[in-house]
Amino acid sequence: MSAAGTDDFRSSFFEECEELLEAMHDGFGLMIDGLGDKETIHVVFRAVHSIKGGAGAFGLTALVAFAHHFETALDRVRSGAVTASPDLLLLCQRCGDHLSDLVATAREGKDLDPAPAISLGDQLDAVIGPPVAAEAQTDAAADAFEPLSLDLGDFGMVPDAPAEVSGYQLKFSAEPELFSSGNEPALLIRALARFGTCSVKAHVADVPPLAQLDPSMSFITWDINLETDASEDVIRDVFDFVTDCAHLTVSALPIMAQPPLPDLAPPPSLPSPSNPVVEAPKPKVESAPQPAAPTASLQTIRVDFERVDKLINLVGELVIKEAMLTQAVGTIDLPTGHDVLQEIEGLKQLAGEIQEGVMAIRAQPVKPLFQRMARTIRDAGTMTGKRVKLVMKGEAAEVDKTVLERLVDPLNHMVRNAVDHGLETTEDRLAAGKPAEGTVTLSAAHRSGRVVIEISDDGGGINREKVREIAIERGLVTPDTPLTPSEIDALLFMPGFSLKDEVSELSGRGVGLDVVRNEISSLGGRLAISSEMGQGTVFSISLPLTLAVLEGMIVVVAGQTMVIPITAIQETLHPDSAHIHTIGSGSRVLSIRNTLVPVADLGAMFGFRKEPSDLEDHVLLVVETEAERRCALIVDALHDQRQVVIKSLETNYAQISGIAAATILGDGRIALIVDPEGIAAGVAPVPANADPITHTADEGELHVAN
């Protein structure tokens, strides 16, 4: 077996671990909510068990040791020897967290501090009693999912096992790696035949037509009936080298059982690999660890992420080529309804559909992200001594994988904030007539082409008086600035605002909500906050579904074609000199519906030209940023609105302030995409509630601290 092959197995083991850990956390969640049924504990147990089995195969001893301990405890819960009290479940969750940590560190090839494992192990022992070695092993031997790597010694403890059987039914199918790792099913089956009479049936229904056949893939499933008196261990040994790349179930045939199946179509009595315990006749049934089995109903493939990205890039090219073709044909001046125009229209639709389809490959449900937050909430609850419950809604909503990855830190931060600052102490909650346990709700939902993620708590809400005081103290606003409640809330997002007199282990590390907001806006998202005194606070994040395309307005500035994200544009207007006021030395503001908005020339900001004094031939675009800062940008002309493919500038150059990215236009030239956030940062702000009458040119300076 090549080294590369081992690496493949290793990485697929860790991918499986992710799924198993997810199933485990799900199970604990259900049990804590009292929604679990009998099967739940089995699912959890099997998940931990499979992790242990796989870890054993890779020699991850620390992981095996802890998983074994944990599994033993779970087994006692499963068998009913110990009741699943809420305290025990919480402990189990913490053990689950630790197991996740162990898997994560093992994946990176590092070691974890053993202290927490020992402490958790001791706590488990305290609740369930120390493991009785023999009992644990017997139980393990009876388990339906005992992995091969660990059960070799166990089986011998059941003395009468071999005597009961006359042979075995095997079901065997292979992953593609089986071939690439140099193994051959025919040789395995021949090796089996040495133990007795062997009959084999190959299921070829899944084999594609020859033209589509990938010879490196295995499509065949084999049913093997073996009459033998050899022990199951010996039979399994044959498959020792392929356990990682094949699915194998071995079920013993009792003596006097029906002869080898005459018709090899799967009879009803054939144990199904997914739940062999239920359907098997009386003898013990074992199966190799096969976490992939439950996916039978929903077929999935694992694809290298790079391949998807490459496809997305190519589709982006296709869309651009299509735009170029449309533009080129447009110059020929064909009559309306001409065949060529119709065909191009068809091509355009097709390209759009392909693009949508490819984007969907990158979409992933938010559930794993939310589950990570469950962990954060538990830790934060422990540290602050608050009892917190997490409620998840709409976790099946899908978002671009990259977006999800980049949401981890901001979400972590907000969730910690919700527990630390949002929720009151238990005493305060009881005094306010609320349940002692606080609730943090994470929800996701699709709304008009974007996904909205909300983090809400049922705490005391934002103490606006205090926020205001702190903002004044930090010099962010002057004491006499009139502020509406939502403006006060917005102060939380200002750089330098941090509730430093509440520095705790959790929050107040000098990383404020402004960092969170910047991260969200770099994803093309918006962050909003709403709060009701005594009722709680809601942070809502609105995100684009993908980072690969963007809906943009094509504009021309100083001869350069540029793109402004539609999401930022509030309105476009032709400047009317009556509504433009000059303040101080040449800076201008636009008065629009009783508010003042600073005016800036996009061309001048980018150093393309001097700011035009006469705006007669120009257009104003009012843009609003995440921080609800608005400014009016001067551009020369507006073109159409269209979807553009986002291209990185940083790959070969660098980040440019005021520019978010680049795109390629129909004529093959590059256009820069304006970053409204960066632009607004460079424009002197005007308070949103400023009264235009009191701030005319004569009054000069606006009293805004920034």
Place this chain on the structure above:
Amino acid sequence: MSQTELEVEKSTQEVVAFCVAEQDFCFDIMSVREIRGWTETTTLPHAQSYVKGVINLRGSVVPVVDLSDRLGFGPSEPSARHVIIITVVEGQTIGLLADVVSDILAVSDDAMHAVPEMVSDQVKAFISGVVLVEDRMIRRLDLGRVVPTAGREAA
């Protein structure tokens, strides 16, 4: 005899030679991805003057450095005769604007020389040596010093 030939082979390097402001320059051909004709660039805001802008290279956004400006000969007026040499420097793809590509030469180590003292400091900062080929002196560019610094400094 064959031994000697082998040694000569080993120490021979291929360079691509080109003209900037009527002077000869070259660098290792291994850094060159392709050579293209001049295409209009999209101007980048806040860029150094020698960064002409960016072009679309089969879907990638590639900045173009005006070598004439970069080496202190003043900005060039690009025409259809100018070429953009696409290079990869430290993982970044960069276009270098030159007047014309003249040659691809095999240069042996013997022909490589240190930078002579009399070369002006401006150019000296960008070259790592000179190559003598027949009666020509070709300046060997240090690509790492030519590329725009904006990204690296910010990072």
